[in-house]
Amino acid sequence: AQSVTQLDSQVPVFEEAPVELRCNYSSSVSVYLFWYVQYPNQGLQLLLKYLSGSTLVKGINGFEAEFNKSQTSFHLRKPSVHISDTAEYFCAVMKDSNYKLTFGKGTLLTVNP
Amino acid sequence: GAVVSQHPSWVICKSGTSVKIECRSLDFQATTMFWYRQFPKQSLMLMATSNEGSKATYEQGVEKDKFLINHASLTLSTLTVTSAHPEDSSFYICSAPIFEGYEQYFGPGTRLTVT
Numbered sequence: 257a258q259s260v261t262q263l264d265s266q267v268p269v270f271e272e273a274p275v276e277l278r279c280n281y282s283s284s285v286s287v288y289l290f291w292y293v294q295y296p297n298q299g300l301q302l303l304l305k306y307l308s309g310s311t312l313v314k315g316i317n318g319f320e321a322e323f324n325k326s327q328t329s330f331h332l333r334k335p336s337v338h339i340s341d342t343a344e345y346f347c348a349v350m351k352d353s354n355y356k357l358t359f360g361k362g363t364l365l366t367v368n369p
Numbered sequence: 370g371a372v373v374s375q376h377p378s379w380v381i382c383k384s385g386t387s388v389k390i391e392c393r394s395l396d397f398q399a400t401t402m403f404w405y406r407q408f409p410k411q412s413l414m415l416m417a418t419s420n421e422g423s424k425a426t427y428e429q430g431v432e433k434d435k436f437l438i439n440h441a442s443l444t445l446s447t448l449t450v451t452s453a454h455p456e457d458s459s460f461y462i463c464s465a466p467i468f469e470g471y472e473q474y475f476g477p478g479t480r481l482t483v484t
Contacts (some may be wrong), residue, residue: 290412297378299462
């Protein structure tokens with residue numbers, strides 16, 4: 257069975273600073289990788305995904321992530337964060353193309369002025 | 370974009386009673402929906418797959434007689450927590466795949482508190 261580890265439960269940063277949210281996964285087979293964001297009182301929204309091809313994936317709101325197969329990582333980055341990026345971020349994997357997702361525990365990103 | 374709604378957003382019930390949670394796809398048809406459960410500070414855990422017109426399939430360790438799922442139409446799936454106990458208190462989230470690019474849309478969740 258696969259598992260997803262988000263190494264940081266909380267990440268506080270100042271506005272306009274860069275940020276990296278870390279995600280590692282374990283799986284013996286190829287997987288699809290996703291990052292979701294959850295704002296208060298809203299459903300999870302897809303930020304970006306890796307299915308195949310280029311290992312650097314660009315998503316919405318200026319976020320990007322890099323798939324590293326050898327390190328089984330899919331870290332999320334943004335070069336300059338805004339107050340509005342404050343939210344919970346979830347990394348997730350899907351195997352077997354069955355749409356079933358295994359999630360990490362989430363990282364709360366707090367952007368301070 | 371596609372929207373998935375859940376009702377209620379928050380419910381409190383007494384131990385031993387049953388509570389029904391609705392998940393609706395508002396502008397698309399969903400032949401499949403997923404139900405997740407999230408404990409505080411924990412990840413979302415897949416409970417079951419809801420299939421329109423057929424029985425739901427449950428993940429290992431999930432009691433199908435306790436968590437009844439009905440997917441009677443292409444836009445509505447319901448999760449009924451039967452004979453609820455305090456340990457069933459949790460955040461329940463549904464999602465609906467759109468079968469394009471392996472994406473799916475999530476509802477805002479329902480917080481269940483059993484007293």
